[in-house]
Amino acid sequence: MTAHARRTCGGIFHYIGTNATAAGGALTESEFEGFLRKVFRYGSSTRYLFCAPVVLSVISLWAQGKLQTFPKDKTSLTVGPCIKNLTKSMEVHYMDNIEERLSEKDLGWLAGILDGEGSFGIYNYGRKGIVVRLEIPNTDKNLVLEALRISSKIIDHPIALKTRMPKSQFEIKNKKRQYSFQLSNMKLVYALLFVIKNYLKSYKKQLASLICEYAELRKQRAYKSSLTQREQDILSQIGRIRNDYMSDCMVAEDIV
Numbered sequence: 001m002t003a004h005a006r007r008t009c010g011g012i013f014h015y016i017g018t019n020a021t022a023a024g025g026a027l028t029e030s031e032f033e034g035f036l037r038k039v040f041r042y043g044s045s046t047r048y049l050f051c052a053p054v055v056l057s058v059i060s061l062w063a064q065g066k067l068q069t070f071p072k073d074k075t076s077l078t079v080g081p082c083i084k085n086l087t088k089s090m091e092v093h094y095m096d097n098i099e100e101r102l103s104e105k106d107l108g109w110l111a112g113i114l115d116g117e118g119s120f121g122i123y124n125y126g127r128k129g130i131v132v133r134l135e136i137p138n139t140d141k142n143l144v145l146e147a148l149r150i151s152s153k154i155i156d157h158p159i160a161l162k163t164r165m166p167k168s169q170f171e172i173k174n175k176k177r178q179y180s181f182q183l184s185n186m187k188l189v190y191a192l193l194f195v196i197k198n199y200l201k202s203y204k205k206q207l208a209s210l211i212c213e214y215a216e217l218r219k220q221r222a223y224k225s226s227l228t229q230r231e232q233d234i235l236s237q238i239g240r241i242r243n244d245y246m247s248d249c250m251v252a253e254d255i256v
Helices: 029-039 053-061 084-101 104-116 141-155 169-174 186-199 204-220 229-255
Strands: 119-124 130-138 162-164 178-183
Touching (some): 141 178
Antiparallel strands (some): 130 178
């Protein structure tokens, strides 16, 4: 027995040997940004920071000079820092790291396939609700597999390859089997389009931007069933874009 407690565990500092960031004094915002790039380099886009109260105080101080005040009514005023931009910054770092793992060639190629062969949009199925869906179908299995590989890396989620057996007489005669992959989850479609949209060249670039805006608005409102006026306007605008494209296709066929 000894007069003092004996501890055999070295604690967390004993085990941390890599990926350590030393502030070297006062923690600056730029140093923290560099730390985030390491944290979000691989894996999920969500991370939890466990830190001392003094670190949280420093992060809160970064909001000084950037505060906005919003009166709830004529007699009251709510004041205080809201660190929403920090979360946005983390999401951007995650997207930056995706582009580090995938080459410009990969992203440009996938955008070309989406422009030419893919389809995506927001579809209203009445009682079944509104569905955000993206699909890439083709009879070339290798093409679909490559698109699936790149897409899986972007969204950090496995995607299943679907196969449709030939049904019509033409398909049976020519042995045309169709391969595809489909995303019907709004969060996954958003994650993919957020990265690819700036590489698109056709009308689908505007369509992708609208879908991303819609997904962001829905997330901010915790996916409530009712739609805001802006969300309804986005759905209407997406419908007009698709109708205009179909009309242009019909005119082109008439000319040919």
